[in-house]
Amino acid sequence: MPRHNRLILAHLWVAFLVLAGAACLGAWQMWVRSPLHAPYSNPETYFASVTTHGTSMAYVMTTFFVMGFGYYVAETALSRALPGANLAWGAFALGCIGAVMALVTALTGNASVLYTFYPPLIGSPFYYIGVVLVVVASWIWCVLMIVAMAQWKRAHPGEAVPLAHFGTVANAVMWLWTTVGVATEVLLQVIPAAFGWTDMVDAGLARTLFSWTLHAIVYFWLFPAYIAFYAMAPAAAGGRLYSDTMGRLSFALLVIYSVPVGIHHLFMDPEQSTGFKYLQSFLTGLVTIPTLLTIFTISASFEIAGRLRGGTGRLGWLRTVRWEHPMALATGLAFIMLWFGGGGGLINMSYGMNAMVHNTAWVTAHFHLIFGGTVVITYFAIAYEIFPHLTGRPAPSIVWQRRQLWLWFIGMMVTTLPWHWLGLSGQWRRVAHFDYADPAIAWWGPWVTVSFLGGLVLLAGALLMVGNLAAFHFAGSGTAASPITGFDPYARALTSVRRVPAVLNGFATWNWVLLFLMLIAYGWPVAQFFVTPSPAAVVHRLFEGG
Amino acid sequence: MSEAQQSDDIWHKRVWAAVVAAAVLGAFLGFGLIPLAQGGSAGIDPFSAICRALGILPGTPARLTPVSTATPQPVTQVAWTAKTLDEIDHGDRARGAKIAEERCVACHAPDGSSAAPNVPRMAGQSVFAIYKQLHDFRSGARVNETMSAMVQGLTDQAIADLANYYGHLRRGTSDLQNPPFVGSEVENLVVNGDVARGLPPCIACHGSRAGGPVEVPTLTGQHADYIEAQLQAFAKGERHNDIYQRMRSVASRLKPEEMHLLAIYYTGQR
Numbered sequence: 003m004p005r006h007n008r009l010i011l012a013h014l015w016v017a018f019l020v021l022a023g024a025a026c027l028g029a030w031q032m033w034v035r036s037p038l039h040a041p042y043s044n045p046e047t048y049f050a051s052v053t054t055h056g057t058s059m060a061y062v063m064t065t066f067f068v069m070g071f072g073y074y075v076a077e078t079a080l081s082r083a084l085p086g087a088n089l090a091w092g093a094f095a096l097g098c099i100g101a102v103m104a105l106v107t108a109l110t111g112n113a114s115v116l117y118t119f120y121p122p123l124i125g126s127p128f129y130y131i132g133v134v135l136v137v138v139a140s141w142i143w144c145v146l147m148i149v150a151m152a153q154w155k156r157a158h159p160g161e162a163v164p165l166a167h168f169g170t171v172a173n174a175v176m177w178l179w180t181t182v183g184v185a186t187e188v189l190l191q192v193i194p195a196a197f198g199w200t201d202m203v204d205a206g207l208a209r210t211l212f213s214w215t216l217h218a219i220v221y222f223w224l225f226p227a228y229i230a231f232y233a234m235a236p237a238a239a240g241g242r243l244y245s246d247t248m249g250r251l252s253f254a255l256l257v258i259y260s261v262p263v264g265i266h267h268l269f270m271d272p273e274q275s276t277g278f279k280y281l282q283s284f285l286t287g288l289v290t291i292p293t294l295l296t297i298f299t300i301s302a303s304f305e306i307a308g309r310l311r312g313g314t315g316r317l318g319w320l321r322t323v324r325w326e327h328p329m330a331l332a333t334g335l336a337f338i339m340l341w342f343g344g345g346g347g348l349i350n351m352s353y354g355m356n357a358m359v360h361n362t363a364w365v366t367a368h369f370h371l372i373f374g375g376t377v378v379i380t381y382f383a384i385a386y387e388i389f390p391h392l393t394g395r396p397a398p399s400i401v402w403q404r405r406q407l408w409l410w411f412i413g414m415m416v417t418t419l420p421w422h423w424l425g426l427s428g429q430w431r432r433v434a435h436f437d438y439a440d441p442a443i444a445w446w447g448p449w450v451t452v453s454f455l456g457g458l459v460l461l462a463g464a465l466l467m468v469g470n471l472a473a474f475h476f477a478g479s480g481t482a483a484s485p486i487t488g489f490d491p492y493a494r495a496l497t498s499v500r501r502v503p504a505v506l507n508g509f510a511t512w513n514w515v516l517l518f519l520m521l522i523a524y525g526w527p528v529a530q531f532f533v534t535p536s537p538a539a540v541v542h543r544l545f546e547g548g
Numbered sequence: 549m550s551e552a553q554q555s556d557d558i559w560h561k562r563v564w565a566a567v568v569a570a571a572v573l574g575a576f577l578g579f580g581l582i583p584l585a586q587g588g589s590a591g592i593d594p595f596s597a598i599c600r601a602l603g604i605l606p607g608t609p610a611r612l613t614p615v616s617t618a619t620p621q622p623v624t625q626v627a628w629t630a631k632t633l634d635e636i637d638h639g640d641r642a643r644g645a646k647i648a649e650e651r652c653v654a655c656h657a658p659d660g661s662s663a664a665p666n667v668p669r670m671a672g673q674s675v676f677a678i679y680k681q682l683h684d685f686r687s688g689a690r691v692n693e694t695m696s697a698m699v700q701g702l703t704d705q706a707i708a709d710l711a712n713y714y715g716h717l718r719r720g721t722s723d724l725q726n727p728p729f730v731g732s733e734v735e736n737l738v739v740n741g742d743v744a745r746g747l748p749p750c751i752a753c754h755g756s757r758a759g760g761p762v763e764v765p766t767l768t769g770q771h772a773d774y775i776e777a778q779l780q781a782f783a784k785g786e787r788h789n790d791i792y793q794r795m796r797s798v799a800s801r802l803k804p805e806e807m808h809l810l811a812i813y814y815t816g817q818r
Binding site for chain 2: 542
């Protein structure tokens, strides 16, 4: 059992309770958008709900999960005590205070800015300060992860940092780079406007700074999933990791190609030139390299597992993979969702095709499939994987864990596939009501209802998740049939890893490379606002007394 | 140099070479080849095309920037610039009170609670709304027999002072009354609008958490007769100082009885 299992459990419980609450809001939102009559339905409540749902899922749930899982990896993969445990508890408290501030403000309708930071719309300062506190908590986590790796390397000179922690530090390094954009925007532009210290705001600069964060934040959420794919799933499937080097390379490439690409969120904006939009679209294309490396490596690892377990023939190994293990099952389901979500993402990042789907339900479908699907289902599997280790109790029911994963997968597919189709047909996102009496869009009604049903399945999946985790705490302790001692969730690589090249064992080079790319990709796009200041926009405050 | 160090060095160089090569290729395509090809077919010289791609010159390299021959037809002379907002921020309430005593109190009363139902209550009205309407009366963007004459000779500063004076007065007891019941259909218009008629909810702009246009007036506690008359004037196009025709568009889609009931609704709404 990790020494600080209570710290880790506290983070994971906050994450999953917030997820369950946000799932309730999500299902209600689909009800409102559908032709069925939903209770408490009006636009003001809808937008307050969307903001709370997004803030919960994107900022609170993810940050707490990433932190909790990071602490687990730091203690178990490095096999040493977590440095600065008191600081970690302090960060947890800070994050909790911030989360309550942000969520209460959003839920009371005082920050219905749809959880994005796009001035001149400005919510209550309490909302932004709350989110900032959550981010500050994550910064403390980043420092602790980096310190843990540095201490381990000092104690093990010349040895390869265990892959799971290398990935965790990759995420920490990337997150520190990523948050520079939004932190600058929020601290220098948004919060002064929210307090009423400024009446005008440079919306173009704010959008550009937010874009700096907007793509890489998704990779912050995605990293734990990738770490699980490389470091846990092959063992769960009954095999070995095909290549440790591929994992390191993928993590490093994700660090450098997730940040200098955010302008692909501004393709339809006028404040950036076509050349920089193209350049960042080009760099976004390079993110496919670590993604494809991962799909190849994990598929190969699963093939090894299938063949070790007696699978033969070209595809016969697929049948013999240990799919009954929740982590293996979740990885398979996550890959299916990654296929659809990733395909949609390639369309979003293509400068020309983006115009077709801009601001439609297609975009919502894409990020729900990638984040709500691939990422979150892997979070569930990680929790199932490490909870026995954290609680000292075996899983009460693997069957219910698998059912929960299937519920989530089916719910996400049923919710998002109609969104893709409707988005292609022009259905707007961020709209509370549709006039289904209009013959032009009447046919949308049944499909939106299908998505609502998918939302209900997701809600059932979220609640079952909470039930499955709660069951650990009520279960009996480990038995001889399912011992908890000697627990090791990490996969061994096919060839033993002793020494790896320095660039794949640390981040010094990658930091310089990323600085170079950021100067090219964001240097002039940010500097132009100071060289030729654009006309500022009047701040629109959306809260009582604003 | 040891074998391990040599291997590290090779990796280091390869990483840089690959990253720089990819970045140079992306930059060459985005800032060179594509704008040159696009500019060539659009009739834009190569230098301008590259400058456009870089964002140093405005416009896209893919087409010539169209020249608009449309003449602007402003509905108001008020622009919400930093200078205007600053002027309003620095309005002097004491000076505003003095001007009000000379010009306004006969109709609007010193406390802004006019008794006549066709004269709007000013107490607690948005300072931005008062500023814009007075400015519009002065410029002729909005016309009223009495008001157009009363504001002549007022400077921008005097208008800002007046706006601050009336805008910072407390509203009377009408603020605290519950909205009169005017039927669920009209209340639905306030909260949800009517998608079929393209009507946004009233509270999308006229609400404390709306974040609508700067100049949106506070409607709560206003005289019903005044609100109804303004809705009718917008619907007929007699009043036309609303930016982007927002209120003309909304009012023209309201039925007369809806205007009447909405006006009553807002008399009591806090």
